[in-house]
Amino acid sequence: MTALDGPYFGKIAVLPTLHEKDSVITPIFQSELGIQVKVASIDTDQFGTFAGEIPRTMSQLDTAIAKARAAIASTGIPLAIASEGTIGPNPLIPIASSDLETMVFVDSEQELVIHESYRSEEITAARKIFRPGDNLDEFLRKADFPAHALIVRTEHALPIPPVKGIRDRAVLVQAIQDLSSDLGSVIVESDLRASFSPSRMRNIAACARLLARRIASLCPQCNTAGWGSVSPVFGLPCADCGSSVDSAVRADQYGCGKCEHRQFFARAATVAEARFCDSCNP
Template sequence: MPQIIIATKHQKGHLIAPLLAPLGYEVDETDAFDTDSLGTFSGEIARTCTPEQAAYIKAKQACQNSDAEFGLGSEGSFTSGPYFGLITHNTEILCLYQRSTNTAIYAQASGAFAPHGLTIDEHTTSETVAQTCSQFKNQHWILSLPNALEKGLNLTQLQARLNHHKPLTGQITPDLRAMYSPQRQAMIVNATKDLIRRLNAKCPECGTANFVIKKALPGLLCAQCTLPTKQIKTYISHCEHCQFSLSEPSKHTEGDPTYCQLCNP
């Protein structure tokens, strides 16, 4: 059974291993590489890499710190996303690196991330903290005070620390490390499912994995005026090993006039 080593300090292996086992892979963790050296969510160490770069470094380090053929890196990021700042957007990247070929497959999943914290002031009570934090089952928290920073707190621990410190100012924010964030865990599972899809997608010419759609070309003809629209006309799957490409038409035969620059300028 091929072994995949995942570089992590945050207990991601048990999320990924059961999904990859049916494909014949054994997933084990290594903490030999300090993944926090690439940056922390709480800001003590700045993030200077893109999520893709960080995932690649972790995957390659996983191989270098073991004798495994495959290394896996995982990197999460949080942005305002497509929700105009109203809801945080979480993207999870997985990078599967193969030592012998020096190649990598990237998978990802993204979506809304609901957990949010609150600002502490003189009116903050245990009840107001519970009202906010209890909405997010099993989410852990970071307590940031002028003279203290405490991570990985469940709601009971958080309330106890607040009663101890009795702060008049500070912040309570979600702990975004994977072992403390159930919603992040679910997104890592979704990214693993995307990785499985890519591993199962074999090139018809050479059999290499990750033969998936790499490009989408617009130009579907408008149903009303027949001019090209911005809607996708052709999907192109491409093999990065042998360079074979396959074009497939969209399942739609006509474009929606809503996306036509002439009919709906």
């Protein structure tokens, strides 16, 4: 199916963003779906900030949906795109960081929510405690400064706002001096807002491509947009002892967000390796 054939060709979708996510999302949705993207003037910081002044109170997916619905409510446009990111330890390699981006497309007229997620280890996320006068050189190389901006904030929950979006060394040194005056040290960390983190912006673009392709995929039952993988099906017999290995994926489940139609596609593997079996390898 081409963009010209899609159900949303020529439609307008609003995008709530304070941090220039439209720079990567707009061209993807325009070229792949024929959707025009309009930035909505929404304070997305109300849903949580990376620096922690405002904690995120909902799940990552629910936060993205809330942003989209807020944009729909403020503009009256029934279609919205929104994203939410989480940067933290890689679930498989805890000592490494990863970026999990979730993006949603909400069609309020159909009460339809389509979403995709993308995880990448390609994220610059540095953090270290500094005192005035400490050598910054090694940390700044690791943080890819000034291409990636930095934040300086206090170590404890004090009513002192962080200094964000730092891309100048003199500003960084002054911020460390100013914010450490009471406690002696501060936290210097990557500014993970999209417009200040080129590596995160690339991951947002990758997530947007996945979402656009899912929107272009129509349900074989009701022809609604958003057909795609909803969850894996677990459970394969152990190749050695035959016991069920519940962590092994047996099939992929595809589904529709509108009519609940489901299809199952078996994976190539019919048995699980013994090293994953709790009986063989307790």
